[in-house]
Amino acid sequence: MKRARLTMPLSGDSATIKPSPPHPLPLLPPTPPQTAQVLLKKPRRAILKRPTALFSTAAPDSSTWAPLNLSQSELSLPLTFPTGQTFRWRQTGHLQYTGSVGPHLISLKHHDDDNGGVYYHVHRTPSHSDAESALLDFLNAEVSLADLWREFSASDPRFAELAQQLRGARVLRQDPLECLIQFLCSSNNNIGRITKMVNFLSSLGECLGTVGDFEFHEFPTLERLAGVTEQQLREAGFGYRAKYITGTVDALQSKPGGGSEWLASMRKLNLPVVIDALSTLPGVGPKVAACIALFSLDQHHAIPVDTHVWQIATRYLLPELAGTRLTRKLCGRVADAFVMKYGKYAGWAQTLLFIAELPPQKALVSLNSRSSEESESLKGKDKKAKKGEAVVALKS
């Protein structure tokens, strides 16, 4: 394991920030029709627009961008941010993503001239040194992905092959409340729609500024989240998830000592206890609980299991169960199979296997494996040609 170090001082805040005042609550438009289409067709102001680079996409200006001690194979931004762990970061330029970590508004980008090494820029923060440590913590920077993936690859040749092609898919360490609310939005949903719902809730938080076309907010506190009603969420297109969000916020507010503290305390507990505790919250089933545990509560062997992961498991880990239907009991068997195969960071292995099944990565992997099959085939035909045998031209 290694700890990443920040090696350059940060500059002051970016001149591009246009902080706007915090929102009054509630925030919802008064008269929308009551379907999810409202959310999908009439985006509110912070909802996705065309990303534009506000900063130069050439070499970062060293006075404002500082290197993280993380190579591209330790952290790939496109494989980590838009792939289903968080729905709060936006692409704000070429290989550049922007989001908030607590009260800090930060951009990260790969540097073309530095082997894709990751650089960061803090746009707004109450304290630069706090921003640095919060960023490293959020990135789980003390975990060496290279060490983990070497171990996984040694016990699984398929993992080894994917790892070559999809380097740097890292598990984040998010704020537990932020992660919980995002995954309540995720049930039976796709990344685009989840992002819009999360954006809607995020806009209840303190506005941190604008980068490119996007406005960024600190994630709202429980008190702020409590200001939105189930009816308002339904009107905004949350459907049945509306009651899970308000129910969970109420349940957290009633925890002695505070809901955020109750969630944070789970970082020190064992996984089964954590899953049971999270499952008492409205809308939290085993899959959502495992996502929250893995992406925010230091439960590195939590395995989210849904139909997609079931497909992966029956193809590669439990072929004897192929063709059977996923049940709650089988979810436990899948999770055990992952842990048997990959060990105490099995959730990090699941993350790569999950990402490899998302359409953009799946297309890339299949393209690469097709071209390597083709080049193997070409090599074979070359040998035959040398021996004077006929070579049939390959169509691309």
Ligand SMILES: Nc1nc2[nH]c(O)nc2c(=O)[nH]1
């Ligand atoms: N790595 C994973 N990310 C996810 N997002 C989501 O909604 N499900 C998953 C998952 O199973 N793994």
